[in-house]
Amino acid sequence: MARRKKYKFPKTTxxxxxYYFRAxxxxxxxxxxxxxxxxxxxxxNIKSSQIRKDLSYFxxxxxxxxxxxVKYLLKELKYILxxxxxxxxxxxxxxxxxxxxxxxxxxxxRGFNIAAIFDNDxxxxxxxxxxxxxxxxxxxxxxxxxxxIEMAIIAVPxxxxxxxxDKLVESGVTAILNFAPVAVQLDENVRCLSVDLTTKLxxxxxxxxxxxxxxxxxxx
Amino acid sequence: MARRKKYKFPKTTxxxxxYYFRAxxxxxxxxxxxxxxxxxxxxxNIKSSQIRKDLSYFxxxxxxxxxxxVKYLLKELKYILxxxxxxxxxxxxxxxxxxxxxxxxxxxxRGFNIAAIFDNDxxxxxxxxxxxxxxxxxxxxxxxxxxxIEMAIIAVPxxxxxxxxDKLVESGVTAILNFAPVAVQLDENVRCLSVDLTTKLxxxxxxxxxxxxxxxxxxx
DNA sequence: CGGCGTATGTTAAAATTTTCACATGGGTGA
DNA sequence: TCACCCATGTGAAAATTTTAACATACGCCG
Ligand SMILES: NC(=O)c1ccc[n+]([C@@H]2O[C@H](COP(=O)([O-])OP(=O)(O)OC[C@H]3O[C@@H](n4cnc5c(N)ncnc54)[C@H](O)[C@@H]3O)[C@@H](O)[C@H]2O)c1
Ligand SMILES: NC(=O)c1ccc[n+]([C@@H]2O[C@H](COP(=O)([O-])OP(=O)(O)OC[C@H]3O[C@@H](n4cnc5c(N)ncnc54)[C@H](O)[C@@H]3O)[C@@H](O)[C@H]2O)c1
Numbered sequence: 460m461a462r463r464k465k466y467k468f469p470k471t472t473x474x475x476x477x478y479y480f481r482a483x484x485x486x487x488x489x490x491x492x493x494x495x496x497x498x499x500x501x502x503x504n505i506k507s508s509q510i511r512k513d514l515s516y517f518x519x520x521x522x523x524x525x526x527x528x529v530k531y532l533l534k535e536l537k538y539i540l541x542x543x544x545x546x547x548x549x550x551x552x553x554x555x556x557x558x559x560x561x562x563x564x565x566x567x568x569r570g571f572n573i574a575a576i577f578d579n580d581x582x583x584x585x586x587x588x589x590x591x592x593x594x595x596x597x598x599x600x601x602x603x604x605x606x607x608i609e610m611a612i613i614a615v616p617x618x619x620x621x622x623x624x625d626k627l628v629e630s631g632v633t634a635i636l637n638f639a640p641v642a643v644q645l646d647e648n649v650r651c652l653s654v655d656l657t658t659k660l661x662x663x664x665x666x667x668x669x670x671x672x673x674x675x676x677x678x679x
Numbered sequence: 680m681a682r683r684k685k686y687k688f689p690k691t692t693x694x695x696x697x698y699y700f701r702a703x704x705x706x707x708x709x710x711x712x713x714x715x716x717x718x719x720x721x722x723x724n725i726k727s728s729q730i731r732k733d734l735s736y737f738x739x740x741x742x743x744x745x746x747x748x749v750k751y752l753l754k755e756l757k758y759i760l761x762x763x764x765x766x767x768x769x770x771x772x773x774x775x776x777x778x779x780x781x782x783x784x785x786x787x788x789r790g791f792n793i794a795a796i797f798d799n800d801x802x803x804x805x806x807x808x809x810x811x812x813x814x815x816x817x818x819x820x821x822x823x824x825x826x827x828i829e830m831a832i833i834a835v836p837x838x839x840x841x842x843x844x845d846k847l848v849e850s851g852v853t854a855i856l857n858f859a860p861v862a863v864q865l866d867e868n869v870r871c872l873s874v875d876l877t878t879k880l881x882x883x884x885x886x887x888x889x890x891x892x893x894x895x896x897x898x899x
Numbered sequence: 900c901g902g903c904g905t906a907t908g909t910t911a912a913a914a915t916t917t918t919c920a921c922a923t924g925g926g927t928g929a
Numbered sequence: 930t931c932a933c934c935c936a937t938g939t940g941a942a943a944a945t946t947t948t949a950a951c952a953t954a955c956g957c958c959g
Contacts, residue, residue, distance in 0.1 A: 469946050473885050477878040481860060495906060503862045507906090508948060515908055523907040523954040540881050541888035555779035560876070562775050565860075571880055610883060634883040640701060640785075642723045650886045652879050656780070658697040659872050660791055661760050663830060663854040665693050666870045668761035689916050715936060727936090728918060735938055743924050744935040 468516040473540075475513050478503055480536045487529050495526035545570050547606060549632075551623050552614035553578040553586075553593045556638050560612055561588040574606055603630035610634040617641045624651075688736040693760075695733050698723055700756045707749050715746035765790050767826060769852075771843050772834035773798040773806075773813045776858050780832055781808040794826055823850035830854040837861045844871075 482502050486494055496507040496514075514520055514532075517539050521527045537543050548566075550557045553576045560566070561573050576588060579596040586593050594602065602608070611632045615623055620639035627635065628649050635651040637643055640658075645651050702722050706714055716727035716734075734740055734752075737759050741747045757763050768786075770777045773796045780786070781793050796808060799816040806813050814822065822828070831852045835843055840859035847855065854870040857863055860878075865871050 467945095471946080473882050474878055476885075477875075477881040478862070480881070481877070482862075497906080504864070506948070508950090509946095511906090511908065512947080519908070521907050522956085524905045524956060526906065539885070541884035542881065546884060546887075555775075555782050559775035559779050563876075565877060566880065569877065569881070571884075609887060610880075634887050636879055636883060642698070642702075644724070650883055652883055654874065654876065654879055655697075656783075656874065657701070657785060657789065658694055659856055659874055660786065660830075661697040661700070661762065661789070662693050663856060663870055663872055664761035664766060664791075665696075665759070667766075667829060667854050687915090691916080717936080726918070728920095729916095731936090731938060732917080739938070741937050742926085743937045744926060746936065 468513075472513045472516060475505065475509070476536055476540060478505070479510065479513070480533065480540060480542075483529050483533045483536070487533060492529050493526050494529055496521070498526070542570055545572055546610050547572050547574045547608045548610045548612060549574055549599070549603065549608050550576040550591075550612045550614060551578075551596070551599070551627070552576075552616075553580070553583045553588065554614060557612070557614035558588050560614065561591050564589070571610070574608060575602060577602075599626060600630045603627065603632060608632060610636070613637045613639055613643075615639060688733075692733045692736060695725065695729070696756055696760060698725070699730065699733070700753065700760060700762075703749050703753045703756070707753060712749050713746050714749055716741070718746070762790055765792055766830050767792050767794045767828045768830040768832060769794055769819070769823065769828050770796040770811075770832045770834060771798075771816070771819070771847070772796075772836075773800070773803045773808065774834060777832070777834035778808050780834065781811050784809075791830070794828060795822060797822075819846060820850045823847065823852060828852060830856070833857045833859055833863075835859060 479499065482499060483494070496510040499505075500507040500510050511521075514527075518535065520532050520535055548571050550560055550573060553561075557576055557578075561576055566573070573589070573591040576591050576593045577596045577599045578584060578593055583593050584595050603611075608630075609632060611627045611634070613620055613623055613627075613635060617639045620637065620641050621643055624635060624637070624643045624645060628645060633649050635643070635645070635649065637651060637653045638656075639653075640655055643651060643653070699719065702719060703714070716730040719725075720727040720730050731741075734747075738755065740752050740755055768791050770781055770793060773781075777796055777798075781796055786793070793809075793811040796811050796813045797816045797819045798804060798813055803813050804815050823831075828850075829852060831847045831854070833840055833843055833847075833855060837859045840857065840861050841863055844855060844857070844863045844865060848865060848869050853868065855863070855865070855872070857871060857873045858876075859873075860875055863871060863873070
C-alpha cells in the first residue's frame with residue numbers, strides 16, 4: 460500500500476512519527492515552511508539522527524543542505540499514519556473517560572469520528588455527548604455491523620472489559636484502544652493498545668523514590 | 680534506599696512491575712497465595728523469563744520449584760514502587776481529564792491523594808470534585824509549598840502547559856504527569872511522564888492501514 | 900559556473916532489551 | 930534420608946533500537 464523502504468523498523472518509530480506530525484502542524488500554523496531534523500529534534504527532545512532514521516524507513520523526504528519542507532512532510536506523514544481518511548469509532552462506556560474522549564474535538568479534526576457511545580446505564584441512554592448519541596449496549600453488535608465500525612475505545616470498568624472486547628471483535632471491530640486496567644486477550648489480528656494511567660503514576664512514584672535514576676524522555 | 684541488586688535495568692521494567700503488582704492484587708483477592716512466573720505471564724501476555732529477569736534486578740523473591748508467594752511479592756513490589764507511602768498530588772485543570780482523574784478512586788486507594796485541583800475558570804473555582812476542592816490557579820504556588828506537594832497532573836490545554844509546568848517546578852513539584860500534547864521542557868531533576876492519547880489513536884490508524892505488521896504487546 | 904557551507908540519508912558501531920537454556924536449590928513423598 | 934520434580938535465578942546469546950560518523954547531494958553566492 461503506502462510507501463515504505465524497509466520492512467522492519469522499531470515499534471517506537473510509529474509513535475514518534477505521530478509526534479513529528481503534531482510538531483510540524485504547529486510549525487505550519489506559525490508560517491514556518493522548512494525545518495531541519497536538528498530543529499525539529501530540539502522542539503521534541505529527540506536526537507536529530509533518530510528523526511532522520513525514522514523518516515528514512517518510509518522515504519526520502521528531505522533536501523540535503525536544506526532540511527524538510529513542512530507542508531510536504533506533513534502530507535507524507537498524514538498518508539503514512541493513515542490519517543488521510545475518516546475513521547469511524549465507537550466508545551463503550553459513557554463515564555468519565557468515555558465522556559472526555561467524546562468531548563475532545565481534536566480527534567474529530569484528525570479524522571476520528573465518534574459515531575456513537577454505548578452504555579448499559581438506563582439513565583445515560585438517549586442522551587448525547589458532544590453530538591454523539593449514547594445508545595444501549597445491547598445494540599452495539601448491529602450498530603457496528605451496519606456502520607462498518609473498525610475502531611473502538613473501551614472505557615468501562617475492568618471487570619467488563621474482556622466481555623466488551625469479545626463482543627466488539629465478534630461484531631467486526633479490528634482496532635481497540637483500551638483504558639481498562641486489564642490485559643485483554645484478543646485474537647492476533649486485532650490491534651489493541653492499552654492506556655494505563657495507574658501505571659504512569661506508579662512509575663512516577665518509583666522514580667521519586669529513587670532519585671538517582673535520571674532517565675526520561677519527554678515522550679513515553 | 681530500597682533493595683536493588685543491579686544498578687542498570689531496562690526502563691520498561693518499572694512499567695512491568697506495575698503490571699505485576701496489579702495482577703498479584705487480583706490473585707490475592709481471589710485467595711490465591713502462590714503463583715509461578717509462567718502463570719503470571721500467561722495472565723499478562725508476558726514471557727515468564729521476562730518476569731523472572733525483571734524481579735531479579737531487585738531481589739530473590741521466589742522459591743525454586745514453588746514460585747512466588749503472592750502476599751510477600753506484593754509487599755516487596757509495593758516497597759520497590761514507592762507505594763508504601765502517601766503521595767500528595769495536585770491536578771491543574773478541572774476539565775474533562777482533570778475531573779476523570781479526580782474521580783478515579785483507585786488512585787486514592789493506591790496512596791495518591793488529590794489534595795486540590797487548580798483552575799483559572801471563575802465558574803469552577805469553589806466547587807469540588809470527589810471531595811477535592813477546586814482552587815484558584817493563582818494560589819497554586821502557596822498551596823504547593825505549604826502542603827509540600829511533590830506530584831502534579833497537568834490537564835490544561837496545550838498552550839498553557841509549559842507555563843503551568845514552570846510554575847509547578849518553581850513551587851517545588853518534582854514529578855509531573857502531563858496530558859497536554861506538547862513536549863514540556865523541564866530541568867533534568869524533574870520527572871515527567873506524558874500521556875498522549877492522540878498518538879495512541881494515530882498508532883492504531885497506522886496499524887489498521889498496514890495490516891501486515893502484527894506487532895503488539897498487550898501493554899504499551 | 901564552480902566551490903563552499905549545510906543538512907540529509909545511510910552505513911557501521913554501540914547500547915539496550917529480550918529470550919534462551921540450564922544449573923541450582925527447595926520441597927515432597929516414599 | 931534420599932531421589933525426584935519443578936520453577937527459580939542467571940549468564941550468555943540473540944534481537945532490537947539508538948547513536949555516531951560521514952559521504953553525498955543540494956542550493957547559494959561570488
Ligand atoms: N477515570 C480515570 O481517571 C481512570 C484512570 C485509570 C483507569 N481508568 C479506567 O478507565 C475505565 C473507565 O473509567 P471511568 O472513570 O470512565 O469509569 P466510569 O465509572 O466513570 O464509567 C464507566 C461507564 O461504563 C458503563 N458500563 C459499565 N459496565 C458496562 C458494560 N458492561 N457495558 C457498557 N457500559 C458499561 C457505566 O455505566 C459507566 O457509564 C475503567 O476501566 C477505569 O478503571 C480510569
Ligand atoms: N479530553 C481528552 O480526551 C483529551 C485527549 C487527548 C489530549 N487531551 C489533552 O488533555 C488536556 C486537558 O484536556 P481536557 O479535555 O480535560 O480539556 P478541558 O478543556 O476539558 O479542560 C481544561 C481545563 O483547564 C482550565 N485551564 C485552562 N487554562 C488554564 C490555566 N492557565 N491554568 C489553570 N487552568 C486552566 C480550563 O478552565 C479547563 O477547566 C489538554 O491539553 C488536551 O489537549 C485531552
